[in-house]
Amino acid sequence: MDDKKIRNMEEFAAVSGISRPTLSKFFNDPSSVRASTRQRIEAALDRYDYRPNLYAINQNRRLTKNIGIIVPYLADPFFAEIARNIEEHILSTGYRPVLLGSHGSPDQEIENLENLRLLKPAGVLLAPLGRASDQARIAAFCEEVPTVLFDANVGSAGLAFVGSNNDQSIDLIVDYLCRTGEPPAFFEMKEPSNPNAYKRRHAYLAAMERLNHTPHLIQAAGEGWEFEEIGFREGTRVVRDRNLPTDTILCSNDRLAIGFLSAAYEAGIRVGLGTDCTMRVAGHDDHPFSRYTCPTLTTVSQDYEAIARKSAETLMNLIEAEKPADSREETLFDGRLVMRGSA
Amino acid sequence: MDDKKIRNMEEFAAVSGISRPTLSKFFNDPSSVRASTRQRIEAALDRYDYRPNLYAINQNRRLTKNIGIIVPYLADPFFAEIARNIEEHILSTGYRPVLLGSHGSPDQEIENLENLRLLKPAGVLLAPLGRASDQARIAAFCEEVPTVLFDANVGSAGLAFVGSNNDQSIDLIVDYLCRTGEPPAFFEMKEPSNPNAYKRRHAYLAAMERLNHTPHLIQAAGEGWEFEEIGFREGTRVVRDRNLPTDTILCSNDRLAIGFLSAAYEAGIRVGLGTDCTMRVAGHDDHPFSRYTCPTLTTVSQDYEAIARKSAETLMNLIEAEKPADSREETLFDGRLVMRGSA
DNA sequence: CCTCAAACTTTACGCGCGTAAAAAATAAAT
DNA sequence: ATTTATTTTTTACGCGCGTAAAGTTTGAGG
Known part of the structure; x- marks a missing residue:
């Protein structure tokens, strides 16, 4: 690992011998360049540790690779666990999960949506507070950003819903x-x-x-x-x-x-x-x-894993389909009886 | 609220009658402009809903207003609760908390640090996994980014430590x-x-x-x-x-x-x-x-609130002092006996 | 060896904002 | 009213990267 510091893609282009536009393509999607080129880049990449500036990348994109995840209460292990599962699915598709908890507060929930909007996310997975939620503002948000609701519905906001039966x-x-x-x-x-x-x-x-x-x-x-x-x-x-x-x-x-x-x-x-x-x-x-x-x-x-997977998959499909979605899909997973000592 | 959409600060300057550099100053620190100017801006601000592009803002700053928070395990209510407290303190100082959980995995912990580095955070509050942590890489990270450890120490990495006695x-x-x-x-x-x-x-x-x-x-x-x-x-x-x-x-x-x-x-x-x-x-x-x-x-x-408050305050002080910190401060809070039924 | 599409390089512009410098306007103090 | 310090405006450049267009190289298939 050379410790010469690479400041930007231009410099990395110089030391790697690859042109900047090609590097740009590579960082957006490594499989979009020829295999031999990819190898050369990756070789250079572990000699010099360079990673593109996140802010510069996202400035021009209309949408980023961010996926927002909002749950009503992070201190509830139920939601923490579902969030963890979702995060993993998001990561496996090359997107970047951004996890926010609403701390049981409708104001915080709206605040979270506002903050997410600034991140220009490709999509959002939202488990709303429910009755306490500001329905109008959530609906407005869903108009702007592709959003899949899970765990709880808010009217018929969002492109899809995933929950329990x-x-x-x-x-x-x-x-x-x-x-x-x-x-x-x-x-x-x-x-x-x-x-x-x-x-x-x-x-x-x-x-x-x-x-x-x-x-x-x-x-x-x-x-x-x-x-x-x-x-x-x-x-x-x-x-x-x-x-x-x-x-x-x-x-x-x-x-x-x-x-x-x-x-x-x-x-x-x-x-x-x-x-x-x-x-x-x-x-x-x-x-x-x-x-x-x-x-x-x-x-x-409740089938945590299934809800997490289905929510994430549904959102990813909607994002990548790019079409305005013909209808609002509702998926409900069946519960399974867990017999223990109390009844 | 006029619904004419403002695309950037230039357009907002036009409709508000304030020059762009002044607006820029205002958004960085509202108190840095004259009171009368501030009122005119705020008046315009609730007629047109405009917020500066986060990515463009951070692109030029060497440091952002982000504060990273990393805990070993978000599904543990103990950490979820401490994280919540810290988030509140961060918000009250005008910074933006970014919460990440390591899911008990050293790899995820390093991954979180890497991701944070891309966000160019002003500082980081890190509760490390502990023994499982990659000590060398955590120490290296602490050299680059002002970091306060809490809950658990990793060698003597970080600018300060806050925990329990x-x-x-x-x-x-x-x-x-x-x-x-x-x-x-x-x-x-x-x-x-x-x-x-x-x-x-x-x-x-x-x-x-x-x-x-x-x-x-x-x-x-x-x-x-x-x-x-x-x-x-x-x-x-x-x-x-x-x-x-x-x-x-x-x-x-x-x-x-x-x-x-x-x-x-x-x-x-x-x-x-x-x-x-x-x-x-x-x-x-x-x-x-x-x-x-x-x-x-x-x-x-454990005094959750005190640990959260002290960690956040220590970090904020270190960030705003801007000096390289004369010594590594260690703060330990005393426990309090909680007598219940089991002993 | 030649052909040709695919991949790459070169060149150039734009994104939205930070910020520096100089000129102009404003407010406060004499 | 005049001076002076403060604030605002004007002008202009730069950040790091996306991306378009035109030209050049590469390599697979005949």
């Missing part, structure tokens, strides 16, 4: 719970931040009706994204009052369930399937921590 | 445990990824010696960042073998403790302080999930 997954777990014990009550937030929560509530109601059982909603007060806290607080109340018509609780998501299980434990209630247990609890999502709850949490998995 | 915090919890029951054994990974783990091990050994107790290390096999999994696996083994010289386990970090507690629960061991309990477990970090374990986890808190 809440009807199917809730059906699955309600069926299971009814088959193996008392029909479940549904534990959720009264005013959930996430639109999936509404879908799950309706799916629960429909499933219970289908099975000829009386549905029962337990709705926790509270706002924001501290779901465990809310689950714990309301769980404590529910357990104290003991006026449930059933011993089985289906939580709208695993994070609520984590809080609920903690509350039950603190109250001395044994949760699970054993003979000494007086309650069953199930969740939804197969959150990374759900296998370490006490007892381990029975839940319905 | 492991000696103090381990002392604190060992003292507490000894005072209230049997002296603890120390549960850790045999070959931990994190250098803090070594500090904690030594702090444990020293504390036990100081109190005239025989130390006892329980070292779990396993690599990577799936700490809960490792804690669960080894916890299951420990509980099964039942050849511990003590009923008290101090875990090197909360994530190990979360796995351990789960294992104890599965094995039917009651953990905590009650008369029916046969084991005590404590952790370290005050991980966001540690208040929802069963029982809730007694631990030592």
Whole structure:
């Protein structure tokens, strides 16, 4: 490695013996130059460490190779995990992922979109906050930048949507719970931040009706994204009052369930399937921590990997197709029952 | 809001009646122009929505207003939370945070550094993987870019270090445990990824010696960042073998403790302080999930907010001082005992 | 060896903004 | 009103690269 410093492509052209326009082609797409030329460039490239100036590259491009990824809450391992998967897919296609978290705040979400706009991204993968989102501004953004929504819909904004089939997954777990014990009550937030929560509530109601059982909603007060806290607080109340018509609780998501299980434990209630247990609890999502709850949490998995892959692929296709997309594609993945100790 | 689209600063100069160089000054620092001028610009700014092209701005600057933030593992709520705090501090100083996670991989960590280098950041806040890190390349990077390390040190790379006082915090919890029951054994990974783990091990050994107790290390096999999994696996083994010289386990970090507690629960061991309990477990970090374990986890808190604030402030000072920094500052924050149910 | 398309080189311009220098305008102070 | 310091305008160049156009070289196929 020569340590002579290369300042720009011109200088690199000089030392490598390749003309600047050809180098430019190479850096945009190494396979666009003849194999022998490519080898010469790559040989020079590991003698002198030169990389084109990112800002100069992107200044002229109308679109960059950036792909924005926005999730509502990075401290939630669920989203962190999905984001990680998406990042990998993006990287494998030669694009550059730019990950932003909205910290549960609609303002931050809009701020993130504004910042992304400055990056002139080729496309954006957006998991919106949901009900709290500024729908109009998100829709406006989607008009400007090719955007695929995932996890949650915002009206019909975006070129496509990828998410979970809440009807199917809730059906699955309600069926299971009814088959193996008392029909479940549904534990959720009264005013959930996430639109999936509404879908799950309706799916629960429909499933219970289908099975000829009386549905029962337990709705926790509270706002924001501290779901465990809310689950714990309301769980404590529910357990104290003991006026449930059933011993089985289906939580709208695993994070609520984590809080609920903690509350039950603190109250001395044994949760699970054993003979000494007086309650069953199930969740939804197969959150990374759900296998370490006490007892381990029975839940319905969301197919992280599939959602991540499909979202990324859909966006890449839309970007590379370049045509205005004939229709808005919605893809829903089925959940899978994950049987553990809690129900 | 006029909807006439402004393409560049020239056009905005035309419609606002302000010359382009003055506008340029304004966008770099609004307080650098006369108040009356500033008002005229801001008035124009909300009639026409124009924002300078990010790439053109940064092309000429030797340094940008970007601040890189790298953490070893974004799916760990501990790091997600610290990163969030840092982001806020950065934003409040008018810089732009760029958050990257290394996914527990040394290659990804280097990749992140390389990518950051292209962004010509004014500075970088780096929480390195630790032992797995490529020390030489990190040191080289720190030579080029003003970098403050936090959470973990890598040799003496970087202009400053901000972290926790492991000696103090381990002392604190060992003292507490000894005072209230049997002296603890120390549960850790045999070959931990994190250098803090070594500090904690030594702090444990020293504390036990100081109190005239025989130390006892329980070292779990396993690599990577799936700490809960490792804690669960080894916890299951420990509980099964039942050849511990003590009923008290101090875990090197909360994530190990979360796995351990789960294992104890599965094995039917009651953990905590009650008369029916046969084991005590404590952790370290005050991980966001540690208040929802069963029982809730007694631990030592790391001062997230202080570490985040101090790291960000230190870096900003170094950037704005512009002088080559006379000495490498190390700041360690004390831990605070968080008494919950498990010990 | 010749032909010809593909790949490369040469030349030149433009992107949007930073920024320097000199001239002009403004505001503050005498 | 005049001087003076400050701010703004005018003018002009440069950053590093994308990219178009025209000319030249390369190498595969006949």
